Amino acid sequence: GNPEKTHGWFFYAILFCLFWILRSLNQVEKKQLFLMSILGFMGVALYALFQKLGLDPLRHSYNTRLDLWRVFSTLGNPNYLAGYVLVLLPLLRVYRFPNELNWQEHLWEISIWFISGVLIYWTGSYLAWILFAGYVGFVIVQHVLPKK
Numbered sequence: 001g002n003p004e005k006t007h008g009w010f011f012y013a014i015l016f017c018l019f020w021i022l023r024s025l026n027q028v029e030k031k032q033l034f035l036m037s038i039l040g041f042m043g044v045a046l047y048a049l050f051q052k053l054g055l056d057p058l059r060h061s062y063n064t065r066l067d068l069w070r071v072f073s074t075l076g077n078p079n080y081l082a083g084y085v086l087v088l089l090p091l092l093r094v095y096r097f098p099n100e101l102n103w104q105e106h107l108w109e110i111s112i113w114f115i116s117g118v119l120i121y122w123t124g125s126y127l128a129w130i131l132f133a134g135y136v137g138f139v140i141v142q143h144v145l146p147k148k
Contacts, residue, residue, distance in 0.1 A: 011083060018087075037091050044084065045115055048073040052122055070124040082128030085116045089135055109139075
């Protein structure tokens with residue numbers, strides 16, 4: 001009965017399908033997916049910044065019961081924005097810089113984490129913040145800390 005729960009089910013079904021699709025892509029297709037993902041991510045982040053600064057041109061036309069201090073960007077719901085950011089984190093992390101130095105790769109990842117963390121904070125979604133912190137912690141333990 002609740003449309004948000006129905007959207008949640010669709011979201012998880014799409015994530016499951018996305019996993020299988022990503023496994024079947026070749027390197028060129030993965031690079032194209034990355035480019036489209038980063039463009040979408042930056043567009044959503046820019047619109048969320050406009051909302052946070054009060055520069056959203058559609059602000060007066062919104063008919064919502066949500067607090068206006070919570071950004072929702074182009075997705076219409078703060079929780080959808082938080083979910084979108086969480087889904088894109090692994091996609092944006094997979095991109096590697098084969099001809100560049102290691103510090104540039106870490107700078108890229110820290111930049112994505114910073115922008116994602118700010119966006120999730122602005123959404124006011126506590127669960128997304130916990131999942132984000134868990135994801136960052138997992139990546140640090142798995143790939144950054146020296147292995148013995």
